[in-house]
Amino acid sequence: MAVYKRGYRRYSGPLTGPWARFLVLPRYAWRRLYRERLVLLLTMLALVWPVMCAGFVYLTNHAELLQGLDQDFLQFIQVDGRFFSIFMYVQAGFAVFLAALAGPGLIAPDLANNALPLYFSRPLTRWTYGLARLTVLVGMLSVVTWIPGLILFAFQVGLAGGSWFAANWTLGAGMVVGFLVWVLILSLVAMASSAYVKWRAVAAAVSLAFFFILSGIGEMIDAVLRVGWGHIIDPAWAVNQVWCALLGVALPEGPGAGASAVALAAMVLLLVVVIERKLRPVEVVR
Amino acid sequence: MTPPAVIFEEVSKFYGEVLGVNRVTLNIPPGITSLVGPNGSGKTTLMNLMTGLIHPDHGRILMRGISPRDPEALMRITGYATQYDTAPRWATGFTFITTGLLLFGYSRTEAEERAWKALERLSLTDAANRKVAAYSKGMRQRVRLAQAIAHDPELLVLDEPLNGLDPLVRAETIALFRAWAGEGKHVIISSHVLQEVDLISDQVVLISNGMIVAEGSIRTVREEIEEHPSQYIVRCGGASEVASRLFNGDHITEIRLNDDGMGLMVMTRDREQFARALRDIALDGHRIDAVVPADENVDALYEYLIGGE
Numbered sequence: 001m002a003v004y005k006r007g008y009r010r011y012s013g014p015l016t017g018p019w020a021r022f023l024v025l026p027r028y029a030w031r032r033l034y035r036e037r038l039v040l041l042l043t044m045l046a047l048v049w050p051v052m053c054a055g056f057v058y059l060t061n062h063a064e065l066l067q068g069l070d071q072d073f074l075q076f077i078q079v080d081g082r083f084f085s086i087f088m089y090v091q092a093g094f095a096v097f098l099a100a101l102a103g104p105g106l107i108a109p110d111l112a113n114n115a116l117p118l119y120f121s122r123p124l125t126r127w128t129y130g131l132a133r134l135t136v137l138v139g140m141l142s143v144v145t146w147i148p149g150l151i152l153f154a155f156q157v158g159l160a161g162g163s164w165f166a167a168n169w170t171l172g173a174g175m176v177v178g179f180l181v182w183v184l185i186l187s188l189v190a191m192a193s194s195a196y197v198k199w200r201a202v203a204a205a206v207s208l209a210f211f212f213i214l215s216g217i218g219e220m221i222d223a224v225l226r227v228g229w230g231h232i233i234d235p236a237w238a239v240n241q242v243w244c245a246l247l248g249v250a251l252p253e254g255p256g257a258g259a260s261a262v263a264l265a266a267m268v269l270l271l272v273v274v275i276e277r278k279l280r281p282v283e284v285v286r
Numbered sequence: 287m288t289p290p291a292v293i294f295e296e297v298s299k300f301y302g303e304v305l306g307v308n309r310v311t312l313n314i315p316p317g318i319t320s321l322v323g324p325n326g327s328g329k330t331t332l333m334n335l336m337t338g339l340i341h342p343d344h345g346r347i348l349m350r351g352i353s354p355r356d357p358e359a360l361m362r363i364t365g366y367a368t369q370y371d372t373a374p375r376w377a378t379g380f381t382f383i384t385t386g387l388l389l390f391g392y393s394r395t396e397a398e399e400r401a402w403k404a405l406e407r408l409s410l411t412d413a414a415n416r417k418v419a420a421y422s423k424g425m426r427q428r429v430r431l432a433q434a435i436a437h438d439p440e441l442l443v444l445d446e447p448l449n450g451l452d453p454l455v456r457a458e459t460i461a462l463f464r465a466w467a468g469e470g471k472h473v474i475i476s477s478h479v480l481q482e483v484d485l486i487s488d489q490v491v492l493i494s495n496g497m498i499v500a501e502g503s504i505r506t507v508r509e510e511i512e513e514h515p516s517q518y519i520v521r522c523g524g525a526s527e528v529a530s531r532l533f534n535g536d537h538i539t540e541i542r543l544n545d546d547g548m549g550l551m552v553m554t555r556d557r558e559q560f561a562r563a564l565r566d567i568a569l570d571g572h573r574i575d576a577v578v579p580a581d582e583n584v585d586a587l588y589e590y591l592i593g594g595e
Contacts, residue, residue: 008470010440014393016393028385113374114371115374117334117366117368117372118366118433120339121339121361121364121366122386122390123361123362123390124361125357281339282334
């Protein structure tokens, strides 16, 4: 039998918690992404509209500043579900471009560099890796969606008082939930395109095209089959149905919020499966 | 106490209809073990199975008592270096290794200390703050090794670890492997450079077409190959007379005299009979200066067991 010096001692010192370990990947990714001028510029641009909306909220809550304006117009400029839905449309648009810009750099380089075996030879599972990458996008998109939305809502509550909050708290909750659904869809689409397309520019184009193509296909289904449910495969349209229901705004024609929510859930599931299939430590080319 | 081993029991892995490895049974003790085999023979598949990056379709694997299906436990004791350039372009050598250590759960201070130590061991401290993308091939190889050893694992799985290293670093790295093996750790490497394997390995695993052809120390494996006569170089005085004496034994299959008349190349089917015959010749007053086995190396094993396929 061989003789060993037995000088080795396994590390028994303290370790950071699972959350600290989980956040290592997002932290590095955020630092890198926010160093990119375009990402930073788009994020800042996306915050202009919330500031304008805050100005609007301030005005609507200061009747003295609006004296002399037409009564119909005064009734039109209310902070209600319609106001928040308009706010959300604009922010959602920024989020699409931000996801297309930031998403492709998340997984594609790891696949191109064969780096997944390296990640998975750490105490890190495939799911943790996927969730960490998802957190990067969800975090970045949150900065331009539900976080400014919530601040805006809080601002309105601060100006209008507790009675307004009691009557309209569902608007705040609906906005956060609605944004989270959209952010999840965008993040998964960006991750899927990043997992399948190794060139960043092409991956960005694919994640943008995803929405336009599905919208086009939805239109085609409606036109060719003379039906009204074709739009349900268009994620933007389906999300809009859900938002309208959450904010208490009149729904456009077509399948209702429930059917749209089911379609979105199926889309999320499909995207997760698509990503899961690609995030293998070893790529087997048959 | 039995030292912890790397155990494969009837392990098979298929990629669809393509064979990865088939019915592999191994028991690898601590020390340096080299996986040797032609391209596509299944070496990387074996390594991926060891590190839990893929799982077997059949059979059981235990890495020093830990199943590869428990990555949380396995990866704490395992260091893995792939044969690919895996470092992200934006990272410096130092950040690359530190990030990996943070994923293990070390505090930032601990991670940075360990990263420096690993870089120092691979002579990379001068280049630590340069981007990995700007490294030479040899430096990238070293940084890959550094990330594999940074958490001081007791099981190292290294795919072609000596590729691209200059002779000095290569010698230092081999010394490092030796030191780890001496501590009772497992160092499992794959290599195409057979002379190197010969030099550093305590054990070899020869693999071909997804099947294990031989396993054990080079000497043991050689002894078990009976169909190929063993070759010995004998340095002696009066070579032709020694040759004629040796030919009296029926175990000798061939003898070649050296041009200088001071030595022979002997091929024998029975090592023990050959040793006895040589002892008798020496006792009769013939000068025998040296007897060296000529085919007790991985090159020869490869040729005998795989080369002919």
